[in-house]
Amino acid sequence: MITKKPILMIALAAVVAVGGFALALNNSPANAGKSLMLGLGNKAPVSMPVNYAPEAKATKAGMAMLEELDSTFAGISEQASLGVVSIQSGQGASGSGFVYRTDGWIVTNDHVVGNSDTVQVALPDGRTVPGKVIKSGDAQIDLAVVKIDADGLTALPLADSNLVRVGQFTIAVGSPFGLDDTVTVGHVSALGRGSTVNDPNSMTARGYSGLIQTDASINPGNSGGPLLNIHGEVIGVNSTIVSTTAASAGIGFSIPSNVVRAVADELIETGKFDRGVLGAFIRELKPIEKTEFKAPGGAMIDDVVAGTPAAEAGLVAKDVIVSLNGKEVPTELALRIKLYEASPGQSVQVGYIRDGVRKQTSLKLAEPEQPQQLGMMGQPGQGNMQEFPFDRLFGDQGQAPQMPDGPVRLGLGVREVDATLRSQFKLPAESKGVVVMSIDENSFGAQVGAKQGDLLVELNGEAVTKVGDLRTILEDVNWGDRVTVVLERFEDGKMSRLTQTRRIR
Structure with missing residues (x-):
């Protein structure tokens, strides 16, 4: 054979x-x-x-349509490239941005500029100029503006992101991997996406909501660049991807242009950004819920945090917020934008539907919580945030590896437990510890079987209740030492306790 x-x-x-x-x-x-x-x-x-295939013939009408489509995409790309810039921060991170106003205002992602106060901005005509950074300072708002002193700028217009529909064409322009003026084409894959992503530049967990999902290729370096419609208007700012390879897997996300407009205008006008907080977990209404709760639209309250303005105003879970200060909010994102435009301490009238009956209450908005730093994260990356942005460590198999330099890391992205995480991961009200947000492939955390949502409660026999506890304990640990970790996992209403000891490499 x-x-x-x-x-x-x-x-x-x-x-x-x-x-x-x-x-x-x-x-x-x-x-x-x-x-x-x-x-x-x-x-x-x-x-x-033998059956011969008929000769392929392109009709004049068909070719004319294709030529028009081809010319349209080329024209949009050429015009948009005049308003797209590359940004280099002092932390070694790079990304993209676009001209928002011709008087020198650039929009980009907060995670692109990182902790830098100044950046270098490469313009389409070949000039490189310094830029002053104004950050949002809010982990829920991954946007920043940069002021440059330059003339001859071409600004890109913003579309109304409320009009974006699934299936429409999208065009992403930016500098993936430092390749300026890169254009990719795709579609709007979905709307209203949300997630929490670890940012190694700011050492915080960033929250996203109302994102536009696209299959236009988005790679490291695209962050901060525009996502366009077929009219050449910005419908979103490319911000994050889902990928296990740190490159495009056809799932990218953009912050909607209506959010960009509200945040950028405030940063430019006041030099800072603040927003009002209700103290409630809100989400988009499902189609069936619109019928069930007799609500045409709005934002569903999933839970209310005790002691917050929402709780004191009598709002409860399953209330549907439909207006703020007399203005209708047809979607969850519309409500969030209204809150972005409001300020802490401002009194507002909240219209809501409970049991099919429209009601109203008043409350005074609170301040957002300060972003908490994550522990044991890797070094800053190249600008695009991914699912696994941390350093890769060696496993226990094969020959003894050379030990890494620098502080000992668990390979875990963690965050102190709070009301948001209790709700997200269905943790008990009395739960203590730090919540595992992400796990670096091949790291100590991966080897001990940690999962997103686990509570890390002990390390080397010492209790862990905050991120600072981990840092203190790890100060006495060296690469190559054996480390014992205790995790609590809550699934289907049951708690399991996992204790693992491994050599940290």
């Missing part, structure tokens, strides 16, 4: 070659529909019926 297989393959290849030659000789209208005669060695000729 071993000797016959290659002979068979050669024979088949020969048939293909002879057949191709015969088709070349016989492919004429006179021979259409006739049999093809193949002679193989001393064997009798074999008759094979």
Whole structure:
């Protein structure tokens, strides 16, 4: 069998070659529909019926449509590139941005500029100019503006992101991997996406809501660049991706332009950003809930945090907020934008529906919580945030590896437990510890079986109730030491306790 297989393959290849030659000789209208005669060695000729595919013809109307589409995309790309910039921060991170106003205002992601107060901005005409950074300072708002002193700028117009529909064309422009003026094309894959992503630049967990999902290729370096519609208008700012390879997997996310407009205008006008907080967990209404709760739209309250303005105003879970200060909020994102435009301490009227009856209450908005730093994270990356942005460490298999330099890291992104995380991961009200937000592949955290949502409660026999406890304990740990970790996992209303000891490498 071993000797016959290659002979068979050669024979088949020969048939293909002879057949191709015969088709070349016989492919004429006179021979259409006739049999093809193949002679193989001393064997009798074999008759094979041949059906020729009809000649492909492009209609003038079809070609004209394709040419118009081709020209449209090329024109949009050329015009948009005049307003897209590359940004280099002092932390080694790089990304993209776009001209928001011709008087020198650039919009980008907060995680692109990181902790830098100044950045270098590369303009489309080849100039590189310094820029002053104004950050949002809010982990829920991954936006920043940069002021440059330059003339001859081309600003990109912003669309109304409320009008964006699934299936529409999208065009992403930016500098992935430092390749300026890169254009990719795709579609709007979904709307209203939300997630929490660890940012190694700011050492915080960033929260996102109302994102536009696209399959236009977005890679490291695209962050801060525009996502455009077929009119060349900005519908979003490319911000994050879902990927296990740190490159595009066809799932990218952009902050909607209506959010960008509200945040950028405030940063430019006041030099800072603040927002009002209700103290309630809100989400988009499902279609069936609109009928069930007799609500045309709005934001569903999933839970209310005790002691917050929402709780004191009498709002409860399953209330549907439909207006703020008399203005309708048809979606969760619309409510969030209204809150972005409000300030802490401001009194507002909240219209809501409970049990099919429209009601109203008043409350005074609170301040957002300060972003908490994550522990044990890797070094800053190249600008795009991914699912696993941390350093990779060696496992226990094979030869003893060379130990890493620098402080000992668990390979875990963690965050102190709070009301938001209790709700997100269904943790008990009395739960204590730090919540595992992400796990670095091949790290100590991965080797001990940590999962997102686990509570890390002990390390080397010492209780962990805050991120600072981890840092203190790890100060006495060296690479190569054996480390014991205790995790609590809550699934289906049950708690399991996992204790693991491994050498940290």
